[in-house]
Amino acid sequence: MNDLESALGAMLEDRAGRIEPRPGHRDATLRGARRRRLLSVAAAAFVPLVVAAGAFASIRSSENKPAPRPAAQEDGAPVAYSFASRRGDYPHVATGTFRNVDWQLRVAGVNPGHDSAVRITLELQGPVRRVTTTSQRVFLGEELFVRYEDGSLLFDGRVAVVFGAVDPEAEIVDVWTKGIESGERTFRAELFEGYDAKAGVHADYFLAFVPAHRTGLVIAKDGDGNEVGAHPIPTR
Amino acid sequence: MEADAAVSSAGGSRLEALYSRHSRSAIRLAFLMTGDEHQAQDIAQEAFAKIAGRFADLRDPDALPGYLRTTVLNLSRGHLRRLRTQREYLKRTPSREPVVPDDDPGRRDAMWRALQRLPYRQRAALVLRYYEDLSERQAADVLGCSVSAMKSLVTRGLEALRAEMEGDAR
Numbered sequence: 001m002n003d004l005e006s007a008l009g010a011m012l013e014d015r016a017g018r019i020e021p022r023p024g025h026r027d028a029t030l031r032g033a034r035r036r037r038l039l040s041v042a043a044a045a046f047v048p049l050v051v052a053a054g055a056f057a058s059i060r061s062s063e064n065k066p067a068p069r070p071a072a073q074e075d076g077a078p079v080a081y082s083f084a085s086r087r088g089d090y091p092h093v094a095t096g097t098f099r100n101v102d103w104q105l106r107v108a109g110v111n112p113g114h115d116s117a118v119r120i121t122l123e124l125q126g127p128v129r130r131v132t133t134t135s136q137r138v139f140l141g142e143e144l145f146v147r148y149e150d151g152s153l154l155f156d157g158r159v160a161v162v163f164g165a166v167d168p169e170a171e172i173v174d175v176w177t178k179g180i181e182s183g184e185r186t187f188r189a190e191l192f193e194g195y196d197a198k199a200g201v202h203a204d205y206f207l208a209f210v211p212a213h214r215t216g217l218v219i220a221k222d223g224d225g226n227e228v229g230a231h232p233i234p235t236r
Numbered sequence: 237m238e239a240d241a242a243v244s245s246a247g248g249s250r251l252e253a254l255y256s257r258h259s260r261s262a263i264r265l266a267f268l269m270t271g272d273e274h275q276a277q278d279i280a281q282e283a284f285a286k287i288a289g290r291f292a293d294l295r296d297p298d299a300l301p302g303y304l305r306t307t308v309l310n311l312s313r314g315h316l317r318r319l320r321t322q323r324e325y326l327k328r329t330p331s332r333e334p335v336v337p338d339d340d341p342g343r344r345d346a347m348w349r350a351l352q353r354l355p356y357r358q359r360a361a362l363v364l365r366y367y368e369d370l371s372e373r374q375a376a377d378v379l380g381c382s383v384s385a386m387k388s389l390v391t392r393g394l395e396a397l398r399a400e401m402e403g404d405a406r
Contacts, residue, residue, distance in 0.1 A: 004398055005366060008351075011344045012367035016264035022277050025263075026255060029281045033251050033288035 081159070081209045085190055093120075093192050093205045101126045101154050105163060105192070105207055110137050120147065120205065122163050126154040138165045138203065145203075146218045146231045155212070162218060162233060163207040168193065170220035170228050173206040177214035177233075185211070189218075251288055258301055259284070262308050268363045269312035271352045279315060283307040305368070306378055313356055343401075350400035358393035365390055 085096035093105040102125045110117040117137040124131040131154060138145045146164040162175050173189040189208035210216070216233040262283055266276035286307050287300060351359060357379060364375035376386035 004394060007343070007347065008362060008394075008397065009366040011347045011351075012268055012363065014344060015348060016268055016367060019260075019264050019267045019273055019276065021259055021263055021280075025277055025281065026259065029255060029259065029284045030251060032281060032285040033255075035285075 160212040165203040166220045168204050171223045172221040174219045175208045175210050177216035266308050279311045350397050361389035362393045
């Protein structure tokens with residue numbers, strides 16, 4: 001080892017030797033690691049699906065803004081699960097059509113006057129059936145709330161809808177799915193922003209059409225791609 | 237359910253043991269790669285979280301330190317990429333602040349600055365060889381290259397380091 005190599009080794013030891021874990025690093029690290037591990041275990045487990053049923057009717061916002069755009073592109077190669085959407089005015093978040101099924105997402109304050117929570121409702125109306133799914137209360141401060149609608153009766157058992165609320169810090173919501181034969185796929189959800197002021201709840205809303213009968217995770221990320229929340233695709 | 241809890245608990249204690257044994261070295265490795273102590277702490281934290289998610293897939297517990305090292309290096313590279321993007325943006329944006337020269341005369345400080353200016357793979361090769369004390373084969377495995385490529389990275393890194401320091405001295 002020559003002088004430069006020896007000096008380099010000594011310098012690296014000296015610099016690194018000054019660095020110690022900051023106070024609280026251990027607890028924060030273990031907390032984050034345990035959370036990630038739980039998500040990993042949940043994602044690996046099979047998520048049983050429940051078939052939804054219903055009659056039909058549709059509620060469409062007459063005040064929709066004409067701003068259709070594609071969403072739910074699959075790893076850059078769109079097509080199968082893309083859809084167009086129109087933003088609505090509160091309490092209508094958005095409406096659209098996917099494979100001849102009309103969908104509508106809307107929110108409603110649960111405690112008028114206090115504005116501490118909302119319920120999110122998804123309505124799907126196919127040619128002969130309608131499915132309505134309403135979430136439990138979504139409280140202020142939840143980083144990610146996810147609902148799953150099987151949609152089997154409307155889409156021949158091949159398509160499900162993942163929707164929910166997310167902290168406005170998130171700029172991306174991805175739905176990662178894993179099928180026994182089809183492997184892993186990631187779908188980008190459509191994110192509907194700017195409803196928090198009227199709803200009184202600090203949240204944005206999202207929706208994606210994905211293949212049915214898959215285990216999966218919904219992952220929210222900030223603008224730099226850092227994860228701000230993750231949630232297994234829930235059972236009903 | 238009890239089995240799940242047992243697995244979870246076992247994983248948790250394994251994680252704590254892993255943290256106790258390797259946190260300091262993970263933070264220090266990240267610091268040597270990024271030159272930023274706060275970022276290094278965050279990178280080590282993120283690396284442990286990522287490793288935790290892989291527990292279920294790992295057949296060999298002895299492989300964990302290796303995974304941790306590789307994860308720290310990958311996260312450091314991501315950080316450096318973002319930093320490069322920010323620097324390029326700042327270069328295009330005229331600065332109103334005067335540039336204050338770093339006039340620290342110490343040789344180690346000069347070497348430290350020179351190390352920070354090396355390309356990522358050269359810096360990683362030098363840190364793995366002269367700080368982590370890995371063999372050429374082990375370091376090559378971490379960086380995913382051949383042994384001859386590792387030798388080349390180290391040689392070019394040392395040459396660049398020497399040249400940078402001579403440039404600093406002038």
